[in-house]
Amino acid sequence: MHTFIDRRLENAPLRALLSWWQAEIRALLGEKLRAVLLGGSTVLDDFQPGWSDVDVCVVLNKAVTAFEGIGISGVHNTMRARFIEGGQDGWRSGQAIEGSYVTADLLREPRSGVCFVAGGSTRWWGERDPLEPFDRYLYARHGIYLFGSAVPVGTPDMTSLKAQSVADAGHFAHPPDGCLQSPLWLAGIMHWLAQTLVFWRDGELLSKTAALEREIAAGGSLEDAFRLPLALRHEGSAAAQRHMEELRENYLRNIEPAMQVLADAGVLLQE
DSSP: OOBOOOGGGOOHHHHHHHHHHHHHHHHHHGGGEEEEEEOHHHHTTOOOTTTOOEEEEEEESSOOOHHHHHHHHHHHHHHIIIIIITOGGGOOOSOOEEEEEEEHHHHHSOSOEEEEEEETTEEEEEEEOOSOHHHHHHHHHHOEEEEEOOOOOOOOOHHHHHHHHHHHHHHHHSOOTTGGGOHHHHHHHHHHHHHHHHHHHHSOOOOHHHHHHHHHHHOSTTTGGGHHHHHHHHHOGGGGGGGHHHHHHHHHHTHHHHHHHHHHTTSSOOO
């Protein structure tokens, strides 16, 4: 297999995490493993130690079996214990690798198929399309292969992208239970808001940090709302707890202005 070295992987803890995980996955999946595609904030030059997770798409020659899913779960459980809980090799974030394990055919075409998803507390094996439209969009346009032979990524249409943004906006306006007590959600949803506004208004998929900076520089009704979420993105997720009340007040104060700005950007229909 060919290994691709990229300047965006110069962060030592990130390289150590990926090196450990790749060795475990290669040993587990053997010849079934075709390639690993890196996405998320890392390929947008926005890996933030203490905040970012690492999105990967594991490309396979054949679908993962339920038994192999148990083995993959074990790798991710060990990774949590070593890196997230144990801070191995200087890892600081409360998240690590978020992996979608898919066949090359499923990566080429947005559709349902047998796959495995592992990240955070999620361990899921079954039949569906594991990649959200914006994940596919990012992998197709910005993804880099850590190793293996490149596989074309099926790009979603604008209707699919709009549907995801509408659904996400619904979660913004009506948070699931417990979100208003989570400083990570309260900061992260503002990160999402800035990135979404830039995409639908300006036609660019910027990193979350770059989108926050653009929205602050542009002024407007949400300029102040983005300042604390931007500061915490640089400082790290652990700092968010200290700003819990400020984050919640910031979010609640800006729900209505944010929904109006989303409508103005064409994400939502005007009533």
